[in-house]
Amino acid sequence: MNRDYMRQRTGIARMFGQLAVTLAVGLAVVGATSARAAPPRTVLVMGDSLSAAYGIAPEEGWVALTAARVAQEAPGWRVVNASVSGETTAGGAARIEGELKRNQPEVVVIELGGNDGLRGLPLKQTRANLEKMVSAAKAAGARVLIVGMRMPPNLGKAYTEGFAANFRTVAEAQKVSLLPFFLEPIATDRAAFQPDNIHPVAAAQPKLRDHVWPALAALLK
Template structure:
């Protein structure tokens, strides 16, 4: 047994320390209505284990979370997990509640700034709002993500649900949360934006 442990220790030392990807999201990232291992974040962790060993994922996503909630939590999550990469996928609940665009942007800026100040690389994952909220709001909402990414020079994936947004069958009965069958599509949509940050 001692030999086995010594060998394990050597292989771990050679591999180097494990680095962390912290995901700050809402129900779309928290696998709402699904088993946690079925969600795109867990599927991304599986892919990372195969393709970029030496990384782990901490999913700090909370169903119902707004950007204000994320902004209030991020310092604690950064201190606790010391991530090398932070994925910020918040804002959908702000939009559904019609919260002021300036407020949402300020919260996104706070999160991105905190993550960058900690030394982490950042992937900002955007959301889009349905047209019933009005053109001014929906366009301003999408523009927030571009503006924050450009101002802070961080990576941007403009719309998390882009591969499935127009397919009613891709969503649960609430027409908001994706079903398990399409979670691999979300993983594969996020991956090209995330993978370069893992190098």
């Protein structure tokens, strides 16, 4: 082989090598851009005043604290808080279709029912509303976590037991996740509540976040 031929072959090899590097870099850039452009997946929280940070700053509530943890431990997810103070399950059932359409969540957390119990609303009505919300969320392709509540004994044994059973019954029938009692970590600590003895203080919110987190994190995988 003469020198000109060898130089020609070397030049061609170098050209193809540079082209391969350019293509690899280009593909990496495209992949990174696509990853950045991918919209975050959404956790939608449908709750009442316990999730709407009643009486405290919004950023101190358990939902905001959970959103901060999600940002750290589950990149690619975001939390939308659609909770409304005073909301009953009937209100949630009326709103959920709009919230599902607006936010297109992959996970829905339903923390409703407490106001039904405080008002002594019929257990059958509460159960039907919970079923409607869960069914709507599942039909939209979302995974569901029901966050249950319990009522004080002064409402009577039959009502309080039936109330607590509603959440379990719906979760089992619909085959969705259940956290039986939202306030379990602080229920017996009077100092954890505001003067109304219903709404937790800011200092108690991290305990609620930590209580919900294992059940929620399992749905983000």
